[in-house]
Amino acid sequence: MTTPDAAVEPADALVTALTALQHCVVATAFDLVTAEQPDRRQLRDRVAGDIAGHIARIRDIDAPLLVVLGGVTGAGKSTFLNTMVGRDVVATGPVRPTTYAPTLVCHPTEAEWFTSDRVLTELARVETDSDVRDVGPTGAAVLRLVRSGTVPPGLALVDAPDVDSVASANRELADQLLDAADLWLWFTTGGKYADEESMRYLRRARARRTALGVVLTQVHRIDLPEVRADFIGKLADEGLPDARLFTIHVTAIRAGRLPVGVGDELRTWLRRLADPEARRAHRTQTLEGGLDAVPDDVGQLIDAVGDELHQVRRLQVDVDHAYDGAEEEFAASLDEGMPLRGEVVDRWDRFVGGSRVLKLTEAATGQARAWIRGLLANAGLIGEERRLEQQVRVAVADTVTATAGQLADLAATTVVDAWSATPAGRSLTEREPGLVYRSSEFDERMASAIRDWQQHVATLVASVGAERRAQARVVSGIVSLAATSAILLAMAHAGITGAEAGIAAAAGAANQGLLVKLLGEGNLRKLVADARADLLQRFNDLLADERRRFVAMVAEVAPDPEHLDELADAGEALMAVRGG
Missing domain, CATH: 3.40.50.300 (P-loop containing nucleotide triphosphate hydrolases)
Incomplete structure (x- = not known):
């Protein structure tokens, strides 16, 4: 014969399992806007209500x-x-x-x-x-x-x-x-x-x-x-x-x-x-049938959450595709060259081609130091080269910033176009119409990153080539700046791919001669690879912030993948209590 205490324990365990499952069901938000969202929320609410009814029947088996x-x-x-x-x-x-x-x-x-x-x-x-x-x-x-x-x-x-x-x-x-x-x-x-x-x-x-x-x-x-x-x-x-x-x-x-x-x-x-035995029998019948239906109900919720996660992954893939593509395009633009202002390029070519910097470099030996010091004292000449060097830096910064901005815009537009094809994505883009463009602070941050990058290149020029540092100190007023400008110009305008491509394809004969004379071909290759990687990293870091605008929106509506396991575990715990 079953004692009252023995009967209570299974009921308590059942209520505990049902309560835990109910919490999991209620926590299933279905925040992602899909064609199925209303039905899924209705299913969630029904299942939560059913479980509440089961708990009430167990606790009050003799209620009206x-x-x-x-x-x-x-x-x-x-x-x-x-x-x-x-x-x-x-x-x-x-x-x-x-x-x-x-x-x-x-x-x-x-x-x-x-x-x-x-x-x-x-x-x-x-x-x-x-x-x-x-x-x-x-x-x-x-x-x-x-x-x-x-x-x-x-x-x-x-x-x-x-x-x-x-x-x-x-x-x-x-x-x-x-x-x-x-x-x-x-x-x-x-x-x-x-x-x-x-x-x-x-x-x-x-x-x-x-x-x-x-x-x-x-x-x-x-x-x-x-x-x-x-x-x-x-x-x-x-x-x-x-x-x-x-x-x-x-x-x-x-x-x-x-x-x-x-x-x-x-x-x-x-x-x-209304007879106690009759109502207990009918309530128990409905309770047992309802409990038997719970695993299927939970399975439907799990399937719905799984589908929602799949749609979230599709949205994330759209973001990754667009912004990974922008990173690749920027790297390609460094390899292929960007369109700088023609007058700046022409003036630089004439400056380098005039051999003044090359002569300074060749003369940077012990017997010509006095002549170089005299030349460096010529304020007019130094001022002209400094102004031209500054023009090169500004032109490179403007061009790289513009290219980066165009690619950031293209990535944003690509994501918005892809998202607009689905209810889930469309609901997100409609909340933030400005997503179709790069963020308002992108250009300023990119310009700052380019200035930092140019300074990084200048530091590399000053440090690369230990055997040439003595002459670099002698001609630092013009030569170091000229070398930096030559590299910036080569990377931005002519394109440079690293050691395998050689210098001629990247900089033209005049720049090639200048850079090789100043730094040595081996050092130059290493420096260019370092400068290229640094610029790519700075661009990719800024682009990551642009990417995060979309990622954050997806995260707001995405279900927690662990919730699938929580639902499944709670459903299995209920079946275990029932002996299933």
């Missing part, structure tokens, strides 16, 4: 049985509830919908079971004898509570909106109520019993093994045997051969109620459900 009167338009749910209570509790009539806010009727001594948020936590409670119809569609968030001594203790009846209501909020509310029910009392008519919408709900009840009673109404007496037999056959075909079927023939409705004697069999059956 929650019977939800659901079904199609015009089937007489409200009329039957009025008849069961013995007075006009809810409005009836031909105008649809007749039910906006659902009405729950229970025995006065059991109202506390439903005034709290034990069940139907999303619905605010309103206690009134007047129908809450004037609230209109916003009343979907309200559960009207009516106390009536004509309803037997152990039973609570809920008049739900029509599942085929013209108001979508009513349809959603009907589903919510049916999901919370311990027992469905399904109403359909002689004209709608075979409709797909009606059958879909009955299949749902069968799949979840929900306790069920079926009421067929609006059938003329003469047609009742034939229609009833046909309906029984269809129920059997849907796997519901044992469903309890009641019929109410076409009859006159007076004061919103059925005539005396009509529906007595159904009322008697409902009253018997």
